[in-house]
Amino acid sequence: MAKLILNGAEQEVAVDPGMPLLWAIRDISGLSGTKYGCGVGLCGACTVHVDGSAERSCQITVGDVEGKQVTTIEGLDPAGDHRVQVAWRELSVPQCGFCQSGQIMQAAALLEEKPEPSDEEILAAMAGNVCRCGCYQRIVEAVRLASTGI
Structure with a gap:
């Protein structure tokens, strides 16, 4: 069990801490705005913010972000007015x-x-x-x- 702080809300996810954050966001949390592009961190389609810094979610794990603020496109501004x-x-x-x-x-x-x-x-x-x-x-x-x- 891992704890994510995703778009300001803490949630527990029953995944291996080694799971790429991208898949926890898309498949476990159901947020489809973060895209799978290349899977090797070269295209940027999966970019999210981790404690305010842009990170490739295909290259970091759920364990890497425990206790950190993760923001996806859905959380940047829920009304889409950033x-x-x-x-x-x-x-x-x-x-x-x-x-x-x-x-x-x-x-x-x-x-x-x-x-x-x-x-x-x-x-x-x-x-x-x-x-x-x-x-x-x-x-x-x-x-x-x-x-x-x-």
Whole structure:
């Protein structure tokens, strides 16, 4: 039995502590916003926040996050009104949308750490998140817009 603090609520999950956090989020907790992409931490589709830092949930285990705050896209702002989410909608960022929860979580962590990043800092922070549709220009524009506080 492991205890997770997921989107502000503590829950006990009957899983091996070695289970990847991604599967506990999706299969045990039923939150489908965090996506499985590559399974090796290279695409960023599974990005969540662990104590405020962007982490690849396919690469960390349930045991790694016991006692830590885990935030998924569903918990970023339950109404979907986080400034990054607002900027994403304002600029119609997604094409297919598959990678977008990971992109948004990465961008939100960046803006918490660096509220007014330069374009170079945005590019560096977002470099580990793959968008197969090639929406990178809109992603950078949206992060820039979100940094203005919308």
